[in-house]
Amino acid sequence: MHLHRTTRRRTLHEALPLVAAISVLAFWSAGAAAVPKIPKVSVGIEKCIPTVLAKHPGTVLQVVLKPEDGKPVWEIEVDGKDGKLWDVECSGATGKIVESEQRFKSADEAGFKDKAKISEADATKIALAKHPGKVERVEYEIEADGTPVYEFDIELANGDDIRVEVDAVTGKLHEAHAELIEIGRLPK
Template sequence: MNHNYNIICLSVLLGLFGTAAVAQDNTAFDSCRKAVGEVTQDPIVKMKLKNKKGVEYYKIKAKSSDGAKWEFKCDKTGNIFEKEQELPSADHPAFAALKKIDEEQARKIALEAYPGRVSEVEYEINTDGFAVYEFEIKMADGREMEVEVDAGTGKIIKAEED
């Protein structure tokens, strides 16, 4: 009889701790939704809990009616530590207002540093508020590189194997 009582108590305690963990996650979830709402009124279309090197965060995507997309990374305290706005073209007013070099110049810069074939181009405004051409390049050796070229300066600001 005492054994059954111990099992019941343990089950209740585990249930309480599980509830506390869920409540904490809901608070973080709500904090991140609120933080995103302070940046854009565009509807959230995806929100996923991620874990990178032991650090949990939410990856949140929102989309506007003009085709612009937002991507946020938000820690469990509701702090947005990365945000990007992906625009449908380099002619979008938000991107065009910041660019000083055109896509062809940026493509040439990326391919000089990482020769290959451009398979995809994205037009982004990053966390720091500047416009970036992001090129996905398939190289001759089979590797895929993601190369970001600052649309204001023409400098490569990021290059990593995808």
């Protein structure tokens, strides 16, 4: 039997999901000591993305898997058709949306600037004092309850990535979560 080129391509195309899954498992196994233990992800991005896009139609820019309170959460960044940026969290256990936040392009954008009391420079110092490393990205968000926050992606000295939220009114740390998987890259 002679395999045709199209058959080989199709076979490779069909094998890609398996190869990707094995790569992720190998990555997790290799860094098991450094990666926080999280419960099993029961609902993948293939189910969370349509749920998120039903609420906020648009283009998915980035997906991050992170643990929150011991549970897996998919954080999905959407450039909405409504002209707004959205940061939507979908439970990796239930597939339901657990939080939806509006994201702004800069700290000077109306909607964020008029609510923030702490400067970005001060928020950066607060985040790095607790989680020393290199700030890779800063996002400006309004939480579901209306609180403005700076969200920092920080690369720690050991190479791990962490997301840290600092309240833009009080300067208190809201949360810090490891980034277990990051798919896509947000534009700067």
